[in-house]
Amino acid sequence: MKEMNRRDFLKCSGKACGALGLGLLLGSNLLQSCASGLSVMRVSAEEGFVSLPLAQLDQSAYTMIRVKNFPFDIGVQKTTDGTYQALVLMCPHANQPLTKTGSGYMCTMHGSKFAKDGALLKGPSAKPMTSLPVETKGDQLLIRTAAFHS
Numbered sequence: 001m002k003e004m005n006r007r008d009f010l011k012c013s014g015k016a017c018g019a020l021g022l023g024l025l026l027g028s029n030l031l032q033s034c035a036s037g038l039s040v041m042r043v044s045a046e047e048g049f050v051s052l053p054l055a056q057l058d059q060s061a062y063t064m065i066r067v068k069n070f071p072f073d074i075g076v077q078k079t080t081d082g083t084y085q086a087l088v089l090m091c092p093h094a095n096q097p098l099t100k101t102g103s104g105y106m107c108t109m110h111g112s113k114f115a116k117d118g119a120l121l122k123g124p125s126a127k128p129m130t131s132l133p134v135e136t137k138g139d140q141l142l143i144r145t146a147a148f149h150s
């Protein structure tokens with residue numbers, strides 16, 4: 001059996017450490033994706049609006065967006081009448097982030113529940129979720145994030 005000198009040991013353990021780190025990094029990203037079941041689109045607002053390509057939105061029934069310097073994620077979905085709805089994932093009870101569930105949204109702070117369209121299903125929140133004004137312009141959906149006040 002060949003003896004390993006100190007230099008070989010350090011080289012080997014460095015590679016193992018790098019591989020382990022990469023594995024943990026990839027694993028944590030996968031876990032994050034699996035936990036929510038949704039991918040999050042990162043975007044920026046310009047002059048108070050977020051602009052999203054309609055063709056991209058039409059590829060899935062629901063799109064979660066994370067707007068730079070906006071305090072909550074936003075769920076974008078097509079409604080039954082073919083228009084779009086942008087819901088702020090904030091619980092109106094005490095301005096806490098909401099969790100997307102299969103049937104809508106829930107607040108882990110005090111248990112409020114909301115339907116897919118943001119309607120209040122269960123308190124203590126007394127209000128539904130906040131919708132942001134949206135409009136289509138050409139091949140883009142514009143979401144007016146500047147209209148949000150928590």
Ligand code: FES
Nearest residue numbers: 091093094107110
């Ligand atoms: S903050 Fe959501 S129920 Fe209280």
